[in-house]
Amino acid sequence: MIVVALAAGAGTLVGAAAGCVPGLHVYNVLALPVLWLAPRSRTVPAAVAVPFACGVMVGFCLCNTIPSILLAAPDESAFFTVLPGQKMLAQGRGHEACLLTALGGMGALLFLTLVAGPLAPRALPPVRDVLRPHGHWALWCVIVFMMMSEWPKPMGMRRAGWPALGAAWRSLGFGWLTFLLSGWLGFILLFRSPIAPERAFQNLMPAFVGLFTLPWLVLNLVARVEVPAQRRHCGRLPGSAVLQGTAAGTLGGAFAVFFPAVTAGVGGLLSGHASGLRDDRAFLVSQGASKMIYGVGAMLLLFAPGVGMVRGGGAWLTQSVTAAGGLAEYYAALAALALGGALALCLFNPMVRLTLYGLRRIGSRAVSRGALGLAVALVWLLTGAAGVTVMLVALGIGLIPVLFGARRMNALGVILLPMACILSGHGPRVAQWLGLM
Amino acid sequence: MRGAALALATVGLLFLQWSARARDIPPIEIGAITPAMNFARVRIEGEVQRRAYRSPPQGVPDYLSFVVADESGEVRVQAWRTVAAELARSGRIPQRGDRVRVSGSLRVTARGEPRLALDAPGGLQKGDPSP
Numbered sequence: 001m002i003v004v005a006l007a008a009g010a011g012t013l014v015g016a017a018a019g020c021v022p023g024l025h026v027y028n029v030l031a032l033p034v035l036w037l038a039p040r041s042r043t044v045p046a047a048v049a050v051p052f053a054c055g056v057m058v059g060f061c062l063c064n065t066i067p068s069i070l071l072a073a074p075d076e077s078a079f080f081t082v083l084p085g086q087k088m089l090a091q092g093r094g095h096e097a098c099l100l101t102a103l104g105g106m107g108a109l110l111f112l113t114l115v116a117g118p119l120a121p122r123a124l125p126p127v128r129d130v131l132r133p134h135g136h137w138a139l140w141c142v143i144v145f146m147m148m149s150e151w152p153k154p155m156g157m158r159r160a161g162w163p164a165l166g167a168a169w170r171s172l173g174f175g176w177l178t179f180l181l182s183g184w185l186g187f188i189l190l191f192r193s194p195i196a197p198e199r200a201f202q203n204l205m206p207a208f209v210g211l212f213t214l215p216w217l218v219l220n221l222v223a224r225v226e227v228p229a230q231r232r233h234c235g236r237l238p239g240s241a242v243l244q245g246t247a248a249g250t251l252g253g254a255f256a257v258f259f260p261a262v263t264a265g266v267g268g269l270l271s272g273h274a275s276g277l278r279d280d281r282a283f284l285v286s287q288g289a290s291k292m293i294y295g296v297g298a299m300l301l302l303f304a305p306g307v308g309m310v311r312g313g314g315a316w317l318t319q320s321v322t323a324a325g326g327l328a329e330y331y332a333a334l335a336a337l338a339l340g341g342a343l344a345l346c347l348f349n350p351m352v353r354l355t356l357y358g359l360r361r362i363g364s365r366a367v368s369r370g371a372l373g374l375a376v377a378l379v380w381l382l383t384g385a386a387g388v389t390v391m392l393v394a395l396g397i398g399l400i401p402v403l404f405g406a407r408r409m410n411a412l413g414v415i416l417l418p419m420a421c422i423l424s425g426h427g428p429r430v431a432q433w434l435g436l437m
Numbered sequence: 438m439r440g441a442a443l444a445l446a447t448v449g450l451l452f453l454q455w456s457a458r459a460r461d462i463p464p465i466e467i468g469a470i471t472p473a474m475n476f477a478r479v480r481i482e483g484e485v486q487r488r489a490y491r492s493p494p495q496g497v498p499d500y501l502s503f504v505v506a507d508e509s510g511e512v513r514v515q516a517w518r519t520v521a522a523e524l525a526r527s528g529r530i531p532q533r534g535d536r537v538r539v540s541g542s543l544r545v546t547a548r549g550e551p552r553l554a555l556d557a558p559g560g561l562q563k564g565d566p567s568p
Contacts, residue, residue: 038473043547181446185453191478192457197465200477200543222438320472323547393453396445403439425519428557435458437557 001335004051008336011055012343018056019063020351022071023213023371026060026295027313028378031202035382037321046329049322051336054299057314058109058340061295062348065101065288066355070094071220071364071371084280094230098352100237100281102345104288107246108253109341112296117334120304121327128309131258136423138259142266143416149273150175150407175406181397182211182410183417184434185390190418190427191436194386201320204313204415206379206387210394211411213375215402218395220368230356241282248275248282249289256290257297257311261419264294265409296337303333462540468509470543470551480540481553483507485531497522503531505539505553514539516555523558531563538562 018029030053037043044052069085088097131138152168185207189195193203252271256262267290272283298312302319305327310316359367379387394414401408421427431437464480489503501521504513516524524530531537540560541553555561 034473038471181450184450188450188453188457190476192460192462193478194453194456194460197463197474197477197479197543198471199473201473201475203476316475319546320475321547389449390453393446393449396442396447396449399438399442400446403442422556428520432557434454437559 003047004332004335005339007048007051008055008339009343011052011057011336012059012340012347013055015056015059015061015340016063016344016347016351017059019060020066020355021371021374022067022367023209023217023375024378025205025208025213026056026064027205027317028382029056029060030314030317031205031382034201034317034321035199044322046322047332049318050303050329050333051340053314053318053322054296054333054336055340055343057295057299058292058337059344059347061292062102062105062288062341062344063351064291065105066098066348066352067371069097069101070352070355070359071216071367084283087280088284089230090228092228092231095352095356096281097284099349100284101288101291102348103237103242104246104249104285104290105292106341106345107242107285108250108289108292109296109337111246111250112293112300113334113338113341116297117300117337120300121306121330124301124304124307124309128258128307135259136420136425139261139416139420139423142259142262142270143420145273146266146269146409146412146416147176147179149269150410171405174400174404175410178397178400178406178410179413179417181400181413182207182394183413185394185397186414186416186418187431187434187436189390189414190422191431191434194390195383196386199383199387201317202382202387206383206391207394207414209375209379210391210396211398211414212408214372214391214395215398215408217368217372217375218399219402221365221372237281237285241279242285244275245282245285246289248272249286249291250293251275252286253290253293253297257294257301258309260311260423261415263312263412263415264291265412266416267291267294269409299333299337300330303330305330466509467505467507467512467551470510470512470545472545472547474543475545477543478541479543479553480538481505481507481512482538483511483536485533485535485537486511488533489530491521491525491530498525501525501530505537512551512553514541514553514555514561516561520555520558524561527558529558529561529563531561535563537564 015026018024018026069089085097150172152172189203189207195203248271252267255270256264256267268287271286271290298315301307301309301311302315310319379391398411401410421430428437462478462480467481483505486504486506489501491498492500498521501516502513504511541555544552
């Protein structure tokens with residue numbers, strides 16, 4: 001029990017620290033032990049690896065929204081958080097926005113540890129068996145919904161006819177272009193990646209850094225935006241909004257974690273639409289819940305006896321260095337989540353204040369510069385020059401929706417389009433058309 | 438900046454596409470497989486060790502697997518659905534002792550043996566691969 005507590009605590013500290021660093025993703029953190037252990041054919045004992053990995057995910061999922069909101073440097077799971085969070089940041093309510101996402105995250109964690117966790121080994125296997133044959137068309141439905149749910153941006157008055165039609169479809173067109181270009185990149189990375197086989201476990205990492213992390217950092221540098229002064233007082237939030245936000249986020253995150261290739265960002269999209277949340281504060285609560293369900297739920301799916309589902313990069317990385325499948329390890333995971341969640345919650349407010357203090361002293365542009373350098377250095381360390389090349393191409397694609405007013409979620413085509421084709425049985429055929437097989 | 442982003446995206450993708458088509462699938466020794474090579478697309482050459490397992494045993498298989506070994510180790514090759522069916526239909530299911538060259542995607546976990554997923558019938562070539 002002491003080993004579980006220590007490992008969970010250490011993991012939570014690592015995850016929380018990583019979450020507060022813009023440009024750093026938890027998958028980068030978990031990749032480093034894999035990189036060190038793999039050539040030595042070593043594995044980590046499950047008694048240590050399980051609680052540590054769970055602690056890392058809890059700490060990261062809770063604290064990652066801090067740079068997403070305060071610095072507008074989100075990963076793909078948080079870009080739905082950015083827009084209302086940015087609005088509140090501009091009003092001096094960034095601290096409140098961060099606390100709202102933490103509220104949703106804790107609600108989701110309570111659900112996971114007290115309800116879903118104990119029931120998962122019995123309830124999930126039949127659900128998995130029923131849903132498994134339908135993953136491909138569910139993914140295509142998600143793609144269609146993603147495309148259709150984006151609305152044209154107001155472009156002012158235009159002369160009736162082709163100019164007005166073109167203006168209305170401009171942003172949507174660039175959104176679809178982003179989806180197709182990122183999908184093309186995904187096919188290249190999955191079927192004929194330029195990254196060396198010895199680093200293939202990070203094939204998609206440079207693409208995700210380029211598509212989601214770098215564009216905001218680059219724009220922070222170019223636009224010279226500084227964070228306005230933030231106040232610490234938070235307004236009252238009705239309990240019904242918290243419950244509604246947590247429930248919506250839990251549903252969206254659960255859908256995302258269960259179906260392959262559906263990421264936390266998509267889960268956030270679905271939870272927002274399914275619940276029809278209009279209150280920005282309840283929306284932020286739902287985004288925090290969705291991210292927690294996705295990140296931590298993936299760990300439970302990995303460790304739950306009889307389930308055997310590997311979802312998300314964190315689970316893939318963890319299972320490559322440790323073999324865990326017993327009930328003892330599973331309940332150790334649940335204990336680690338509870339302990340880690342309590343520790344992360346205690347750390348959250350001080351970390352928000354520390355980040356705001358750092359931004360006041362150093363400035364958001366300097367922080368963005370540092371984060372940019374860190375992201376590029378990590379890509380180089382983990383994937384080499386080929387990965388940096390992929391990252392730069394992905395940066396070009398990731399800038400398109402930002403600069404042309406489209407939704408950034410379209411860049412998820414990098415994983416959605418190839419996986420939808422693969423699950424439908426057409427992936428190799430499309431790869432052959434592209435000359436990749 | 439908009440033009441630069443579009444140019445970077447399109448020219449960059451064309452460059453990646455061209456370099457991907459110009460590059461062969463890298464050959465590796467089975468003993469060199471590590472967890473860091475999870476999802477790597479590689480080519481292995483070796484001898485089939487045992488009779489291939491197929492499910493169902495009769496008729497068109499939905500799943501096919503066989504073990505390939507070289508001097509450094511062995512790996513299980515797996516094929517599903519259309520790929521397994523096409524291999525059976527074309528009479529190309531390898532037998533024990535066959536020399537094969539297999540291209541596919543690696544799956545490596547700490548739990549058990551590494552596996553190579555065959556995702557196209559053309560990824561399996563039988564006969565002595567050496568000239």
